[in-house]
Amino acid sequence: MNAESSVPTAAGAVGVARPRVEGRAKVTGGARYSADEPVPGLAFGAVVVSTITRGRVLDIDVAAVQDMPGVLGVIDHRNAPRLNPEAGHFFGPDGGLRLLQDDVIPHAGRPIALVVGETPEQAYAAAQALPVVYDVRPHDTEFFFGHPAGRPASALFDGPVDVGDVDAELAASAVVVDERYGTPEEHCSAMEPHSATAWWEGERLQAVDSNQGPYQIAVTLATLFCLPPERVRIRVEHVGGGFGSKGMCGPQLILAVMAATRFGRPVRVTLTRDQVFLATAQRPATDQVIRIGADADGRLRAIDHVAAFELSPLAEYIEGCTELTKTLYAAPAIRTRLTAVPLDILPPYSMRAPGAAPGSFALESAMDELAERLEMDPLELRLRNEPVVGPVSGLPFSSRNLVACLRQGARRFGWADRDHRPRMRREGSLLVGTGLAATSFSTGAFPSTASITAEPDGTFTVVVAATDLGTGARTALTAIAADALEVGVEKIGLRISDSDLGPAWSAGGSRGTASWAWAITEAAAKMRGPERPATVTADTAHLLGELPSRERHAYSAVFAEVTVDPATSEVRVRRLLGLFAVGRVINPLMARSQVIGGMVGGLSMALHEEGVRDPVSGRHVNPDFAGYHIAAHADVPDIEAEFVPDHEPGLPMGVKGAGEIGNVGTAAAIANAVWHATGVRQRQLPIRLDRVLED
Amino acid sequence: MTNDTRSVISLRVNDATHRLCLDNRRTLLDALREDTGHTGPKKGCDHGQCGACTVLLDGRRVLSCLTLAVTAEGAEVTTVEGLAGDGELRPIQQAFVRLDGFQCGYCTSGQLCSAVGMLAEHAAGWPSAVTADLCPDGPAPALDAAEVRERMSGNLCRCGAYPSIVRAILEEAR
Ligand code: FES
Ligand code: FES
Numbered sequence: 001m002n003a004e005s006s007v008p009t010a011a012g013a014v015g016v017a018r019p020r021v022e023g024r025a026k027v028t029g030g031a032r033y034s035a036d037e038p039v040p041g042l043a044f045g046a047v048v049v050s051t052i053t054r055g056r057v058l059d060i061d062v063a064a065v066q067d068m069p070g071v072l073g074v075i076d077h078r079n080a081p082r083l084n085p086e087a088g089h090f091f092g093p094d095g096g097l098r099l100l101q102d103d104v105i106p107h108a109g110r111p112i113a114l115v116v117g118e119t120p121e122q123a124y125a126a127a128q129a130l131p132v133v134y135d136v137r138p139h140d141t142e143f144f145f146g147h148p149a150g151r152p153a154s155a156l157f158d159g160p161v162d163v164g165d166v167d168a169e170l171a172a173s174a175v176v177v178d179e180r181y182g183t184p185e186e187h188c189s190a191m192e193p194h195s196a197t198a199w200w201e202g203e204r205l206q207a208v209d210s211n212q213g214p215y216q217i218a219v220t221l222a223t224l225f226c227l228p229p230e231r232v233r234i235r236v237e238h239v240g241g242g243f244g245s246k247g248m249c250g251p252q253l254i255l256a257v258m259a260a261t262r263f264g265r266p267v268r269v270t271l272t273r274d275q276v277f278l279a280t281a282q283r284p285a286t287d288q289v290i291r292i293g294a295d296a297d298g299r300l301r302a303i304d305h306v307a308a309f310e311l312s313p314l315a316e317y318i319e320g321c322t323e324l325t326k327t328l329y330a331a332p333a334i335r336t337r338l339t340a341v342p343l344d345i346l347p348p349y350s351m352r353a354p355g356a357a358p359g360s361f362a363l364e365s366a367m368d369e370l371a372e373r374l375e376m377d378p379l380e381l382r383l384r385n386e387p388v389v390g391p392v393s394g395l396p397f398s399s400r401n402l403v404a405c406l407r408q409g410a411r412r413f414g415w416a417d418r419d420h421r422p423r424m425r426r427e428g429s430l431l432v433g434t435g436l437a438a439t440s441f442s443t444g445a446f447p448s449t450a451s452i453t454a455e456p457d458g459t460f461t462v463v464v465a466a467t468d469l470g471t472g473a474r475t476a477l478t479a480i481a482a483d484a485l486e487v488g489v490e491k492i493g494l495r496i497s498d499s500d501l502g503p504a505w506s507a508g509g510s511r512g513t514a515s516w517a518w519a520i521t522e523a524a525a526k527m528r529g530p531e532r533p534a535t536v537t538a539d540t541a542h543l544l545g546e547l548p549s550r551e552r553h554a555y556s557a558v559f560a561e562v563t564v565d566p567a568t569s570e571v572r573v574r575r576l577l578g579l580f581a582v583g584r585v586i587n588p589l590m591a592r593s594q595v596i597g598g599m600v601g602g603l604s605m606a607l608h609e610e611g612v613r614d615p616v617s618g619r620h621v622n623p624d625f626a627g628y629h630i631a632a633h634a635d636v637p638d639i640e641a642e643f644v645p646d647h648e649p650g651l652p653m654g655v656k657g658a659g660e661i662g663n664v665g666t667a668a669a670i671a672n673a674v675w676h677a678t679g680v681r682q683r684q685l686p687i688r689l690d691r692v693l694e695d
Numbered sequence: 696m697t698n699d700t701r702s703v704i705s706l707r708v709n710d711a712t713h714r715l716c717l718d719n720r721r722t723l724l725d726a727l728r729e730d731t732g733h734t735g736p737k738k739g740c741d742h743g744q745c746g747a748c749t750v751l752l753d754g755r756r757v758l759s760c761l762t763l764a765v766t767a768e769g770a771e772v773t774t775v776e777g778l779a780g781d782g783e784l785r786p787i788q789q790a791f792v793r794l795d796g797f798q799c800g801y802c803t804s805g806q807l808c809s810a811v812g813m814l815a816e817h818a819a820g821w822p823s824a825v826t827a828d829l830c831p832d833g834p835a836p837a838l839d840a841a842e843v844r845e846r847m848s849g850n851l852c853r854c855g856a857y858p859s860i861v862r863a864i865l866e867e868a869r
Contacts, residue, residue: 019795022800023791024784024792025800026797026800027803027807028776028778028779028788029733029734029736029775029804030735030776032734033737035728035734036728036734119718120729125720189853190853191745191747191799191801191851191854192801193738240800240802241799241854270738273740273741470797470798470801590798593798593856594798596855596858597798597855624740624744625739625744625745625851626742626744631857632848633850633857633861634845636844636857
């Protein structure tokens with residue numbers, strides 16, 4: 001198939017709202033997650049994590065617990081297998097993976113030992129009793145913009161740009177906004193804690209693990225343990241959410257493999273909830289300064305976005321906060337800089353909508369402040385700065401339907417009646433305000449393989465190493481395969497969730513469905529070719545290179561209405577509406593769930609989520625759901641989401657991604673609504689009670 | 696140390712009796728998952744903070760991670776596996792599927808058991824923190840969306856399926 005020629009198919013399954021294929025299993029308790037897999041002869045590993053933030057382990061007194069009931073043994077840096085320091089991921093080698101290799105403590109919550117026992121209770125009792133002696137060294141966990149350790153971030157993506165003369169354009173602007181915005185450390189907080197069960201079957205390492213991509217994880221694990229990739233198999237039937245935190249080879253899997261190897265039997269390692277907070281990926285804190293200049297009529301002259309984020313010296317990472325700034329609005333001058341500040345913290349990693357979620361909070365708050373100073377409708381300000389081509393890249397947009405999102409959303413929300421001045425609306429004792437934000441999220445595909453077998457009974461077995469984290473991948477890929485083969489969905493037998501199924505990208509970057517769908521449609525095209533082979537395999541690696549350079553993004557506009565109680569400062573979100581341009585919608589029922597779920601995440605980011613660190617100990621003080629609040633039922637109104645017609649010409653079926661964009665604009669829309677209600681700007685998330693009515 | 700003290704108990708789960716020799720520290724959640732083969736109830740936190748482990752104990756919703764298994768002897772435990780009798784889904788289960796009241800599904804068994812228990816509490820006239828009229832002789836509070844959200848707030852869902860969960864419960868309540 002030519003890269004730009006894909007046309008929506010006329011057949012029936014894609015575009016139809018259909019309940020999930022695994023729906024029945026999920027409402028009857030039959031769906032199996034990683035820790036549900038029955039394995040005979042299972043032993044249990046309990047992880048011990050560092051209580052200090054920086055220093056060394058002087059001693060771990062294994063003898064003190066060795067004779068406790070049911071204890072099989074303890075693995076620590078003195079007896080753990082040696083791991084390959086080259087192992088890593090997308091960003092390069094990752095010291096975060098090299099567990100139990102030495103006595104160095106690089107951050108609080110670092111796994112330092114695994115206690116293995118016959119039952120979970122016995123393993124945990126011994127883990128809690130295990131005496132550890134530390135040599136405590138001074139730490140630095142205090143993040144701020146001008147931190148002396150700051151250095152330019154890796155430019156693997158979201159590198160620095162300079163278009164036009166920012167300073168001259170700002171000097172010539174009628175109005176300039178120059179403000180600083182911050183977002184805290186945030187945790188992915190999937191409801192399923194990370195769990196892995198590992199065992200050896202002859203020469204082959206077998207594992208069931210909660211992760212976002214069994215193939216990629218198997219490759220990393222093989223590298224880490226210096227095994228040929230074909231000797232590692234990882235399966236993952238159902239995953240209880242990931243949101244980025246299960247994108248990497250997790251500590252549960254590494255430690256389970258060590259224990260299975262050492263004790264010669266299957267071992268299950270499940271992180272406790274506080275360990276999920278302390279030892280699995282978090283979104284780093286960000287500190288961002290934005291300067292925007294505009295003419296009196298609202299036309300932008302310059303955007304200058306300078307952002308810093310924290311990371312760990314153990315692993316490279318990029319929180320690409322400035323990415324949206326390069327593409328969302330037309331301006332003759334755009335400058336971006338990204339600074340990384342290494343601190344003694346857990347290596348951060350992608351959390352749902354990495355970079356875009358904190359970056360858009362800053363950019364879309366600043367745009368609202370600009371509208372305020374121009375005394376202009378914030379909707380009109382956005383419409384006036386719609387670019388014709390990529391403002392930095394100069395490339396055409398593959399398809400751009402932001403204006404449709406803004407206009408349809410405004411109509412539906414009743415935006416035209418808004419008095420744009422703050423603190424004008426009261427209902428009883430409550431202050432009421434509305435706000436909006438525009439967003440984009442980059443779209444595309446990664447290389448993947450898929451194979452299809454025509455079975456004698458007329459059905460097709462479709463095989464791809466995809467995973468379904470709750471995205472609906474099973475259901476969506478079944479529909480895509482049915483349409484690509486021009487048969488009904490009942491003829492499709494889909495196999496996913498197994499690293500043995502061949503190379504495939506993980507669920508992440510809003511590119512899972514597009515990447516897997518592309519491989520499936522390629523295989524289907526071969527299957528329908530003149531030779532009609534019984535089994536075909538397709539690999540999209542070469543096709544991705546043929547895709548012409550374009551600005552490829554999904555878009556959305558989010559509208560929020562909040563009430564603020566001036567007596568208590570409590571903010572309640574009363575209405576939330578999102579209009580989305582996410583390419584062709586494969587299954588409107590699931591796509592709506594996904595973007596609404598993203599908006600719930602954005603609401604939670606706006607109002608609740610904050611990883612709080614004690615500066616003295618350097619530790620998180622709220623690593624549980626009592627201290628780290630995520631939005632609960634009572635926080636969430638009946639959210640509305642709609643899709644505008646959209647089509648991505650470069651990708652099969654015209655799909656973009658819908659996995660992350662829902663998270664992106666919501667925090668700014670809510671913060672802007674809180675300003676509209678109260679007249680007080682919210683430049684630091686979350687919008688805590690103490691921040692609402694005081695400056 | 697004597698921390699391997701065990702007890703032999705009978706546990707009634709979904710109308711079947713299980714004779715078990717259990718570590719006294721074993722929670723009802725772990726007993727269900729590890730000993731009786733009911734992996735429908737999920738462990739999201741093990742600390743009573745997420746609701747994923749919710750089951751019904753004599754028809755009332757409890758957090759099975761905060762319940763010691765030995766204390767459940769003599770009670771009728773109902774897990775998500777026991778909600779659908781004879782393979783036929785209950786209407787609320789059907790509504791969850793039809794309205795897409797979940798994504799990853801990890802919180803779902805807790806949401807479903809909690810909803811069943813909550814509807815019974817409401818039918819028995821129990822008020823909630825958002826019930827306006829607390830007069831004991833007054834009419835039972837109407838079950839609107841605000842009541843459902845308040846009463847279900849012990850069941851977290853990180854996928855953010857709340858709006859469709861509430862819709863499914865309201866449909867069942869009608
Ligand atoms: S596992 Fe019981 S409340 Fe979270
Ligand atoms: S459906 Fe994933 S946590 Fe609720």
